[in-house]
Every structure is written in structure tokens, then in C-alpha cells.
Amino acid sequence: xxxxxxxxxxxxxxxxxxxxxxxxxxxxxxxxxxxxxxxxxxxxxxxxxxxxxxxxxxxxxxxxxxxxxxxxxxxxxxxxxxxxxxxxxxxxxxxxxxxxxxxxxxxxxxxxxxxxxxxxxxxx
Amino acid sequence: xxxxxxxxxxxxxxxxxxxxxxxxxxxxxxxxxxxxxxxxxxxxxxxxxxxxxxxxxxxxxxxxxxxxxxxxxxxxxxxxxxxxxxxxxxxxxxxxxxxxxxxxxxxxxxxxxxxxxxxxxxxxxxxxxxxxxxxxxxxxxxxxxxxxxxxxxxxxxxxxxxxxxxxxxxxxxxxxxxxxxxxxxxxxxxxxxxx
Numbered sequence: 067x068x069x070x071x072x073x074x075x076x077x078x079x080x081x082x083x084x085x086x087x088x089x090x091x092x093x094x095x096x097x098x099x100x101x102x103x104x105x106x107x108x109x110x111x112x113x114x115x116x117x118x119x120x121x122x123x124x125x126x127x128x129x130x131x132x133x134x135x136x137x138x139x140x141x142x143x144x145x146x147x148x149x150x151x152x153x154x155x156x157x158x159x160x161x162x163x164x165x166x167x168x169x170x171x172x173x174x175x176x177x178x179x180x181x182x183x184x185x186x187x188x189x190x
Numbered sequence: 191x192x193x194x195x196x197x198x199x200x201x202x203x204x205x206x207x208x209x210x211x212x213x214x215x216x217x218x219x220x221x222x223x224x225x226x227x228x229x230x231x232x233x234x235x236x237x238x239x240x241x242x243x244x245x246x247x248x249x250x251x252x253x254x255x256x257x258x259x260x261x262x263x264x265x266x267x268x269x270x271x272x273x274x275x276x277x278x279x280x281x282x283x284x285x286x287x288x289x290x291x292x293x294x295x296x297x298x299x300x301x302x303x304x305x306x307x308x309x310x311x312x313x314x315x316x317x318x319x320x321x322x323x324x325x326x327x328x329x330x331x332x333x334x335x336x337x338x339x340x341x342x343x344x345x346x347x348x349x350x351x352x353x354x355x356x357x358x359x360x361x362x363x364x365x366x367x368x369x370x371x372x373x374x375x376x377x378x379x380x381x382x383x384x385x
Binding site for chain 1: 213218222223227234243244247248251256317318321322325336337341342368371372375
């Protein structure tokens, strides 16, 4: 039976079989793919460069944040101002429209009264 | 703010990452200390030479530094994010340097010189170089898998997290990678036999 299974495996070597033994290949890979240590001076140097760049970046970010805060405050104030101006202007416009309507009504009433008076005089 | 000495292995990446994203220089330094070796190794085996590995490793960390304040935790480990940056930079590097790199990798080959016959040492070195060449001929994701597994000693689950795949998919990819490597070795042996 053991011989038969060995023979079957030999006859179908390319079949994707989960039982294939890769231990020799894995040992070779383990031998070849060994971790390497980066140069210590390189690691230290890069660390220093990163630290410098990091603090500069944070400084720039803080400045950006301050500028953004100032911008948002300015835009907020401008927004409130423009809103109040628009409100004021619209109220003025409404008052103007209402007063013109009132004037027109008043004028038309006056003309009607004048016409009525004239008609009365004519009849008298 | 924690002192650099206060960071131990027990302090999780997430906590340090949070501090680094808030502008803590020491926290970023700790992340660098934890990952510089792994990223360097990954890039070293993907590029095949020390100089490009050093250059690209520096670029990975500078890029990470620029974007760390925008880092979003999506449940993946921080290392996956770094490996993704490294992977993209290596891909760009390969695109820009289509010619084969020939220097450096032999420096890393581990050969037992002691008590061995020089001829045998040379033969083993040649075999290892041939195997490395075969690895470098593999598709990038398979190279990534072998590097993460053998150089970094990550488990299949960790590799899955880093590569954004399931553990099962990694096992399957690993199996196919070994099959294709063995096939390449057979073909190479056959060709050498004919010569």
C-alpha cells in the first residue's frame, strides 16, 4: 500500500497537492532570506533628520492652524456683518415698498375725492 | 507626554501612534525605532542593494511623517500602513530602474565558512544567489510574502493583515509560491544538466 501511494505521487508530481513536502525548499529559503541590520550610523542619522523635520513640520502646522483660526474668525465676522447689512437693507426695502404703497393708496383716494367734489359742484 | 524610556514593548502601537499624530516627537521616534529595521529589510530584499534600501527607507519614514496627522485607524496594524508606503515606493523604484540591479545582495548571503571546503562554500553561495534570483523573478506580491514570512518571521495571519488578505488566501498564495519556485529550480537544474 505504501509503495502504491508513493508511485501515485511520482506519477502526478505537478498536481497541486497539499501534502507536498516543502521542508527542503523552506530550509533553503530560511538560509537565504536572513534579516539584515541597517548601518547604525545610518539609523541614527535618519532619526536625527526625521526629528528635525518632524519638529519643523509641527511648527509649520501650528502656524497654519493659527492662520486658519484668524482666517475663520475674520470670515465669521465678515459673515455676521454682511448678514446684518443684508437684514438692514431688506428691512429698508420693505419699508420703502410699504410707504410707496401707502402713498399710492393715499394719492388714488385723493383723486377720487377730488373727482367726487368736482362732480358735486357741477351738479350744484 | 511619555518619555522615550517609558515606551516598552508593552505600549501598543495605537497609543504611540495617537501621540505621534498629536505632534509628540518622541512618540514618532519610538515608531521609527520599532519599524526602521523591518522596513529596511523589506526594501533591501526588494531592491537588492544597500544604497537604494537606505534611500527608500528614509523616504518611507519621511512620507509617513508628513501624513501621520491624517492617519486613520481602519483596524489594520500601523505596520501595514508603513509596508504599503514601502511597497508603493519600491514599485516606483522598479519602474524607474528597469535595468537589473547587480550589486550588494551577495553581501547578505549567509554561508558557513568555518570548517568547510572553499569549493563547497562557493557552490553553496552560487546556489543561494540562484535562489535569490529566482525569488526576485517572482511577482511582487509573492516576493512580499516570502520576505514577510522568512525575513520578518510574521505569521500567516499577520501577513494577511499587512497584505489586506485573509489568512487562507495567504496560505494558498504561499503554497503556490513554493510550487512555482520548485518548478523554476527544476527547470534551472534541467538547463544546467543539458549544458
